[in-house]
Amino acid sequence: MPKILIVGGGYAGFYTAWKLEKHLRSNEAEVVLVDPLPYMTYLPFLPEVAAGSIEPRHAVVSHRRHLKKTKIVNAKVTNIDHANKTATISAPGGEDWEYEYDQIVVTAGSISRTFPIPGIADHAIGMKSIEEAVAARDTLIRNFELAASLPKDSELRRRLLTVIVVGGGFAGIEAFAELRSAANALLGRFPEITFDETQFHLIEAMGRIMPEVSLATSEKVLKDLASRGANVHLDTQVADATDGVVTTNTGEEYPSDLIVWTAGVMANPKVVGGSDLPREPRGRITTQADLRVVTEEGDVVAGAWAAGDIAAVPDKTGGLPDGTCVPNAQHAVRQAKLLAKNLVAVIRGEEPVDYFHKNLGAVAGLGLYQGAFQSGKFGMTGFFAWLAHRGYHGLAMPTWERKWRVLWGWVHNFFLGRDLVQIEKVQDPRAFFEEYASRPKPKPDEVAPEAVKAASPEKQDA
Known part of the structure; x- marks a missing residue:
């Protein structure tokens, strides 16, 4: 079976895997999703989570619960060598290992864009x-x-x-x-x-x-x-x-x-920087409208796809200033749904279609x-x-x-009414236990000389 590697389990990655499970026939392809987090975060709900209007766990979607046919790997992809179609996967506390794939879908999203302002x-x-x-x-x-x-x-x-x-x-x-x-x-x-x-x-x-x-x-x-x-x-x-x-x-x-x-946001620099896939000046992976990765000259990079915030997808509606889709959830979800269909089409020897979405509102x-x-x-x-x-x-x-x-x-x-309880201490859950936990007394040969001298009979008599 052809192996499909999805890098990133956010909007675009989750929806790509979710729709591939729907469109692929049994044993038609093996799908592996790699992300250090075990869930997809629904970003539009973050302000309401911050305000206490939504329970935090309700604003995330478990990969393992809802991706029943996809192999989930909770780790990071630290290098993509598409020339040889291999990706280096690094799990916390473990050794790096290589994964060989036939098709790669890069959907690692974006991070907060900051400036070198002191503090x-x-x-x-x-x-x-x-x-x-x-x-x-x-x-x-x-x-x-x-x-x-x-x-x-x-x-x-x-x-x-x-x-x-x-x-x-x-x-x-x-x-x-x-x-x-x-x-x-x-x-x-x-x-x-x-x-x-x-x-x-x-x-x-x-x-x-x-x-x-x-x-x-x-x-x-x-x-x-x-x-x-x-x-x-x-x-x-x-x-x-x-x-x-x-x-x-x-x-x-x-x-x-x-x-x-x-x-503002910027494409995930570690994933983009750790790959040999072509990118544009703003650091996003370049694609054509059908979501296949292309070179600067417009040549299709076989077996490589990208969508969401990490991809510079052409805007076919002509309504966006720089000619590419803006990095938002609306585009990421719709691009992922089409990417899944296009990827299946290519595997079956059919032609993919272009992404075209006119924003209906905000x-x-x-x-x-x-x-x-x-x-x-x-x-x-x-x-x-x-x-x-x-x-x-x-x-x-x-x-x-x-x-x-x-x-x-x-x-x-x-x-x-909204829940107004804060549990900030959950970020350091062992602090209370550590403060009062009994510890072994040091052995005599481990006691500092000053402490022995202070406890000597002569010192006490004096």
Whole structure:
């Protein structure tokens, strides 16, 4: 059987494997998916996870539960030698090994794109993984708990109650608005803290937010955020974040214990850099419209495919500025579904078809009962846009098992309110045990000379 290797189990990788299981005949091909994580994360739900509106485990999809015919390998692909059709797989704590394949599908996604700004690497956190969303949520709640016990004029209290989000795209605005909404809910549980004490600042280098929607819709979002006590700084850049003090190019300083970085993404550099597949200047693997990898001259690289954020897929609609599809979930899912069909077609000696998807609209959640919706020239904000957001993403969540878990959580929150418990200590689960655990007493020959001298009879008599 031909061997199909899928590198990355995110949107594009999971959907490719899922659809290959549907389209391939029994024993027609062997499919292996390699990813260090055992699940796919539904990224549009991360802001709601950070706000406590969705249980973290409900926003991820288990590979092993839903990919029943695919071999799952929880490891990293550290090198792709497509000239010889081999990939180096590195498992944690184990030795590297080589896997020979016939077809490779590179869907390793993207990472947060950062800049060498002092302090960002040490104090900021992204919003690209379920772990980051959980950490942001726990930090917000923990900061309220700590601030409530401090004097009102305390500098530490002001720092704890200040949240900074960098980046005004969809990811940044949703995270910013959801965290603001969560803070408003927390105020009802912390009478020691007033609304005016909570400071939320979003820093955006461009002159507007949410370029995915119309200017009129983005301005409505700005007004809504302002009415909720959230500050948006346009045409502003972060110049420094040393010791968690965010300094802008305009001179303002905002000490904060929660800095969320959402200023763009870039193709996974370790996977792209560790392969011999052709790439374009922005670091993405070049493909033609049918998702097969191509060289700079346009020659097809036989047996190589790419999709999602890591691929520069031509935009056949002509609606995107640089001529390639933008890195978002909508394209990744649809590209993966087509890639699976095209890959099966090539194995059977048939012709693949081109990817063509015209964006029908965009939805964003901006906190409880607030949202934004844009389709063509029509845009709206408010409650009905929020319903559209939840309706779309509730249906887009893969597998009915996961859909029901998310929906059930929303129903519970409607009657019981969002869960405001933080379990930050779970990130260091052995700390409590270690603090009180008994340890063997040192042997006499292991006791330091100073300790022996201090315990000698002469010393005690003196």
